Amino acid sequence: MTSSFPGAAEPAAGAAWHAGEDLLASYAAGTAGAVADWSVEAHLTTCASCRAALSAHVAPERLAHNRSALLVRVAIGDAGPVRRLLRRCGVPDHVLSLLAATPSLRASWLLSVAAVAAVVAGEAAAVGYGWIPGGGPVTGPPGSAALAPFLLVVPLLVLAGVAAAFLPVFDPAWRLAAAAPFSGFTLLLVRAVAALAAALVPVTGVAFVVPGPGWLPVALLLPSLALSAFALALALVIGPRAAAVATAASWALPALWLAAADVPLLIVAPAAQVACAAVLCACAVLLYLRRDRFELGWVR
Amino acid sequence: MTLNVCTAVVRIDGLSRRYGAIRALDGVDLTLQRGITGLLGPNGAGKTTLLSILATVAEPDAGRVSVLGLDPRDGAERVEIRRHLGYLPQELGYHRHFTVAAFLDYVAILKEITNRRRRAEEIAKVLAITGLEDRARTRIRALSGGMRQRLGIAQALLGNPKLLILDEPTAGLDPEQRLRFRELLSGLPGDPAIVLSTHQADDIAAICPQVVVLLQGRVHFSGTPAGLAGTADGRVWAAGARDDRAHLSWRGGDGRWRHIGEQPPAGAELVTPTVEDGYLLLSHAAGAR
Numbered sequence: 001m002t003s004s005f006p007g008a009a010e011p012a013a014g015a016a017w018h019a020g021e022d023l024l025a026s027y028a029a030g031t032a033g034a035v036a037d038w039s040v041e042a043h044l045t046t047c048a049s050c051r052a053a054l055s056a057h058v059a060p061e062r063l064a065h066n067r068s069a070l071l072v073r074v075a076i077g078d079a080g081p082v083r084r085l086l087r088r089c090g091v092p093d094h095v096l097s098l099l100a101a102t103p104s105l106r107a108s109w110l111l112s113v114a115a116v117a118a119v120v121a122g123e124a125a126a127v128g129y130g131w132i133p134g135g136g137p138v139t140g141p142p143g144s145a146a147l148a149p150f151l152l153v154v155p156l157l158v159l160a161g162v163a164a165a166f167l168p169v170f171d172p173a174w175r176l177a178a179a180a181p182f183s184g185f186t187l188l189l190v191r192a193v194a195a196l197a198a199a200l201v202p203v204t205g206v207a208f209v210v211p212g213p214g215w216l217p218v219a220l221l222l223p224s225l226a227l228s229a230f231a232l233a234l235a236l237v238i239g240p241r242a243a244a245v246a247t248a249a250s251w252a253l254p255a256l257w258l259a260a261a262d263v264p265l266l267i268v269a270p271a272a273q274v275a276c277a278a279v280l281c282a283c284a285v286l287l288y289l290r291r292d293r294f295e296l297g298w299v300r
Numbered sequence: 301m302t303l304n305v306c307t308a309v310v311r312i313d314g315l316s317r318r319y320g321a322i323r324a325l326d327g328v329d330l331t332l333q334r335g336i337t338g339l340l341g342p343n344g345a346g347k348t349t350l351l352s353i354l355a356t357v358a359e360p361d362a363g364r365v366s367v368l369g370l371d372p373r374d375g376a377e378r379v380e381i382r383r384h385l386g387y388l389p390q391e392l393g394y395h396r397h398f399t400v401a402a403f404l405d406y407v408a409i410l411k412e413i414t415n416r417r418r419r420a421e422e423i424a425k426v427l428a429i430t431g432l433e434d435r436a437r438t439r440i441r442a443l444s445g446g447m448r449q450r451l452g453i454a455q456a457l458l459g460n461p462k463l464l465i466l467d468e469p470t471a472g473l474d475p476e477q478r479l480r481f482r483e484l485l486s487g488l489p490g491d492p493a494i495v496l497s498t499h500q501a502d503d504i505a506a507i508c509p510q511v512v513v514l515l516q517g518r519v520h521f522s523g524t525p526a527g528l529a530g531t532a533d534g535r536v537w538a539a540g541a542r543d544d545r546a547h548l549s550w551r552g553g554d555g556r557w558r559h560i561g562e563q564p565p566a567g568a569e570l571v572t573p574t575v576e577d578g579y580l581l582l583s584h585a586a587g588a589r
Contacts, residue, residue, distance in 0.1 A: 034416055068424035068433065069417070075401035075436035076420070093416055094409045101395050101406050172393025173407075176455065179355045179389075180410035181382040187410075292375050 019043055019050045028057035028066070034093070041073065095190055103170045104161035104195040113157050114202035121206035124150040128211030147212050148259035151220075151267055154203045155251055158224040161199035163231060163244040165191035185294040188232070196228055212265070219268040226276035227251055229283035236290050308366075309334055309463060309493040310354060315363035317349050324349040326517035328363070332495060336485065338508030338525075339497040340579055346517040347497040348390050348467055354495065355387040355465045368463055383412070386461030386492070388452045390468050396441040400432060403440060404455055411459040426454040430484065446477045453484065460489070466496040470503055482507050501576035504528075513579060515586040525575045532573035532581045536560050539568035547584045560584070 019027075019040055026032040027040045044051050055063060083096050099105055125131075127146035166188050168174040177187060200221065207217035227247055234243035258266045266272065287294075310332040317325040324346045339347050352358040353365060356372045368384055370377040395403060404423045413419045427433045430450040435443065443451065449472060456464055470478045478500075485494060485507055498504065504511050505525050513521035513528065521528055539557045542549055543565030551557050559565050560581055 030417055037417060065421070065424070068428070069420040072401050072420045072423045072427070072436055073416070075399060076405045076423075077399075077402070092414070094414045094419075097402075097405055097409050100398070100402065106397075172395060173403075175352075175355075175357055175389040175392070176387065176407055177410055178357045179382060179385060179387040180407070181379050181412050182410045 018047065019053070021053070024050070024054045025057045028054060028062070041070065045074075098187060098190055099194050101171065101173070102165050102191045102195060104164035105191075105198050109161070109164070110198055110202065113161065113199055114206075116157060117154060117203045117206045120150045120153045121210045124210045124212075144212065144265045145259075145262055147210065147216075148255075148264035150207075150210055151264050152252060152255040152259065154207070154220055155224045155227050156248055157203055158196060158199040159227045159231060159244070159248060159251070161195040162192045162228040163240075163247075165195040166232065166235070167240050167244060169241070185291040188294055192228060192232060196225070200224060216268070219273065222273050222276040222280065223251070223268060226280040226283070229280050229287065233283035233286045236286070236293055308332060309368060310495065311364075311366040312350075313364045315350070315353065315360050315365060317346075317353065317358070317360050319349075323517050325353075325360070328514075328517070328519055330512060330519055330522060332493075332512075333510060334493045335510060336494040336496065336508045337510040337512060338504035339495065339512050339514055340499065340501060340504055341497070341514035342499060342583065345514045347514055350514065351465050351467045351495065351497055352389070355385060355389075356381055357387070357389075381463075383459075384462040386456035386458070386464040388456045388464075388466045388469055390471075390497075392452045394440045394448065394451075396439070398440050399437050400427075400440065400443070400451055401436040403451065404458065407455040408458050413459060422458050426457045429457060429488070430454040431480075445472045446474065449473055449477075449481075453481070457488070461492050462490075464488075464492050464494045464496075466494065468497055468499075470498055470500060478503065501574070501579050505575040511575070513582050515583055520582050520586055521578075528578040528582075529573045529575045530578065532560065532577040534570065535562060535581060536571050536573040536577045537564050537568035538571045539565040541565070541567075543568075548580055 023032060023036065023040065027037065032040065044054065058066060086096055087093060103109055124146045164170045171177065178184070203220065203224075204217045207220060210216060213219075227250075230250070231243050231247040234246060237243070238246065255264070255267050258264050308331045310330070312328055312330040315325050315328040315330075316323070326346075328346075328350065339350065341347050349358065353360050353372075354367055356367070356378050359373075365372055367381045370381050372378045372381055395406070398406065401423060404426065405419060408419045408422055413422055423436075424433075427436060430453055432447065432450055432454060435447065435451075440448065440451070449469065453466070453469060456466065470481055473481060482503070485496075488494075496503075496508075508525060511521070511523065511525050511528050512519060521531065537559045538552075539559055542551075542557055543559055543561075543563075545563045546559040546561035546565065548560045549557055557565075558571075559568060560577055564570070
């Protein structure tokens with residue numbers, strides 16, 4: 001048994017590592033700090049002698065109190081490898097707990113996103129590589145007509161993830177969040193950014209297998225970001241639900257129109273990228289300026 | 301910005317709120333003192349709207365509200381109110397895949413308890429108060445209705461609120477659970493002010509020193525439970541047979557008829573009215589108007 005937490009006592013030759021008396025004392029007093037707390041608790045669960053040593057530092061009522069708090073912490077758990085990894089990367093623990101209530105970060109949601117992205121990418125690949133016959137004449141670059149469904153659906157998948165992070169209908173306990181002092185804007189931003197990142201991983205991944213220009217996976221990033229920021233900013237004006245629908249339409253209509261004109265790739269062409277960058281910047285500024293008006297579930 | 305909880309906990313002047321054509325609240329004036337206040341009224345009377353405005357989740361169309369001496373229209377004061385608030389919404393949705401402890405952890409973070417250790421201590425405390433210690437690791441979807449209601453109260457108690465707003469906390473509880481709930485409210489640490497809504501007059505009679513009757517979006521009574529019962533003085537009788545002149549009449553478990561009305565039925569004896577009699581008479585009068 002080894003341990004590497006700060007304050008660990010030097011081991012006797014050949015003996016196990018143990019928590020030092022100073023560390024146990026500061027842990028018992030609640031002054032050890034979050035990182036040391038984690039380490040001590042991880043060690044205590046497996047080391048009877050340190051548990052015994054700890055009890056010498058604590059009054060009996062304090063011990064009972066600590067025991068129930070410790071049981072609560074065990075019951076909360078640390079929720080899997082992704083969360084442990086993010087915590088090691090420096091994401092505060094309480095932010096990770098907030099994310100646990102975001103529906104678009106649940107495995108079932110992300111699997112659905114990956115599945116839909118895989119279907120549209122598979123269709124584009126099958127048509128583009130000539131495995132199945134595609135319909136209609138192709139006037140754009142080779143395979144571009146086959147990309148139309150992919151280009152239509154992928155940014156909408158990302159948008160759906162972000163919308164699910166801020167629409168009250170997806171948060172069964174939104175009234176509690178609305179009546180809590182925690183900043184609605186921070187909560188919204190944390191959830192939206194996490195949902196955005198989580199959705200971008202599978203959709204960018206499948207973009208690599210789609211026949212088309214090599215820059216395609218990158219080309220979807222800016223539109224996805226712009227749509228998400230636009231939905232949030234529009235929520236300030238027309239409410240969250242209408243904003244999600246209107247934003248989806250603002251992508252779907254031009255995408256369908258360009259697909260009908262056999263030039264689906266234009267929606268991610270340089271001119272469109274510039275427009276998306278402009279929308280993203282404008283919306284980011286607006287969101288920052290109006291951050292006080294954001295409250296979960298509704299907008300003042 | 302200071303908390304002023306020495307005098308009235310809640311002051312409401314001319315409060316109105318519409319939902320489309322429906323007037324949920326229609327010019328409510330009210331002052332609530334410390335202690336437990338019961339809000340009594342039928343479904344659709346505006347109780348939930350009033351409580352969600354007090355909980356800063358909804359905004360009024362007109363009128364002024366002061367909660368703990370602070371104005372919820374002001375951004376900073378609204379956050380300050382929320383720091384001292386415990387709120388149990390009528391339809392509290394749960395993240396059903398959460399365990400009890402993880403759900404309380406989530407709510408504790410929303411209440412700005414970001415220190416992990418303090419959070420665990422707070423959660424252990426509210427679990428003990430609500431008798432849910434053994435359920436910390438149970439998933440919410442596996443809890444019974446009564447336990448979920450206790451969990452709802454537990455989350456409201458996180459962070460030692462000065463004001464508890466409980467919307468129908470006894471809905472769905474069996475008689476024994478309701479009794480336990482009354483016990484729980486009477487023994488809360490820190491003695492928070494409590495506003496709760498119910499349509500059970502016996503809840504009010506049992507635990508609330510103040511009662512407000514809300515009917516069709518208006519306050520029809522504000523006072524003590526004894527005062528509410530007193531509004532039916534001289535108008536409640538027990539008789540052996542039914543009498544059509546009564547506003548309301550029903551046969552009790554003892555086989556005798558209880559009449560509420562202006563005229564005594566033949567051979568009736570006057571009885572001491574209960575809180576429920578007073579409430580029924582008020583709601584009858586409001587309906588007849």
